[in-house]
Amino acid sequence: MDLSVLILADSRFPGGGHVHSGGLEEAVSRKLVTTEADLPGFLLSRLRTAGALAASFAAASAHAASRLVHSGHWRQLDLELDARTPSPAQRVASRAQGRGTARAGAVAWPSPVLTALLAETPRPHHPIVCGALVGIAGGEPAEAAAAVAYLAVSGPASAAVRLLGLDPFAVNAVVARLGAEVRAVAGAAADVAGLDPADLPAPGSPALDLFAEAHARHHEEEVRLFAS
Numbered sequence: 001m002d003l004s005v006l007i008l009a010d011s012r013f014p015g016g017g018h019v020h021s022g023g024l025e026e027a028v029s030r031k032l033v034t035t036e037a038d039l040p041g042f043l044l045s046r047l048r049t050a051g052a053l054a055a056s057f058a059a060a061s062a063h064a065a066s067r068l069v070h071s072g073h074w075r076q077l078d079l080e081l082d083a084r085t086p087s088p089a090q091r092v093a094s095r096a097q098g099r100g101t102a103r104a105g106a107v108a109w110p111s112p113v114l115t116a117l118l119a120e121t122p123r124p125h126h127p128i129v130c131g132a133l134v135g136i137a138g139g140e141p142a143e144a145a146a147a148v149a150y151l152a153v154s155g156p157a158s159a160a161v162r163l164l165g166l167d168p169f170a171v172n173a174v175v176a177r178l179g180a181e182v183r184a185v186a187g188a189a190a191d192v193a194g195l196d197p198a199d200l201p202a203p204g205s206p207a208l209d210l211f212a213e214a215h216a217r218h219h220e221e222e223v224r225l226f227a228s
Helices: 003-009 024-029 036-066 072-083 088-108 112-120 126-137 141-164 168-176 179-191 206-221
Strands: none
Touching: 003 088, 003 126, 003 141, 024 141, 024 206, 036 072, 036 126, 036 141, 036 168, 036 179, 036 206, 072 112, 072 126, 088 112, 088 126, 088 206, 112 126, 126 141, 141 168, 141 179
């Protein structure tokens, strides 16, 4: 596995992911997730929907980066992911993380490929810039997909420890038990990495979209621990 994948999936990577709960904070506020027993279902659902979508676009982006595609391809990828993200709050969160990741990535893996991507999309979606960085560093589409699929569950899991005071060892075990599912999502994403952006999968998660919008409204009315 390319080192770039481990760096991007590391919670210490300065991309700003630590301020996002992936919908977990809203689920906790609604008492839909209250204990460790509730966490696997939430994480698995997120992985198979938002995680699968992110993995598909990360794999496609890694595929594109390794082939030095024309700059307009980046804009097409970005627009297609935007179209598959109906929640404005989700789009804002993805672009905020994407911009932070791009800034850190430009220092770690400077490349004309990244320069071309940012010229087309100055605030790219997070999965697209993650995939591009993996491709720039020499990684494979499946590795890029695995990184963002893992982040789709590790971020909310970490948030659960902070929001609910859960045992971090037990929460880590929940994430570890999702290993086969993460690999399956990454493999499926890699299989479609070479498709035209318009033909990439579009798994939806209406509940997460609604949680994101509700969280954004509540964030304006009261202090929340996470930005999304």
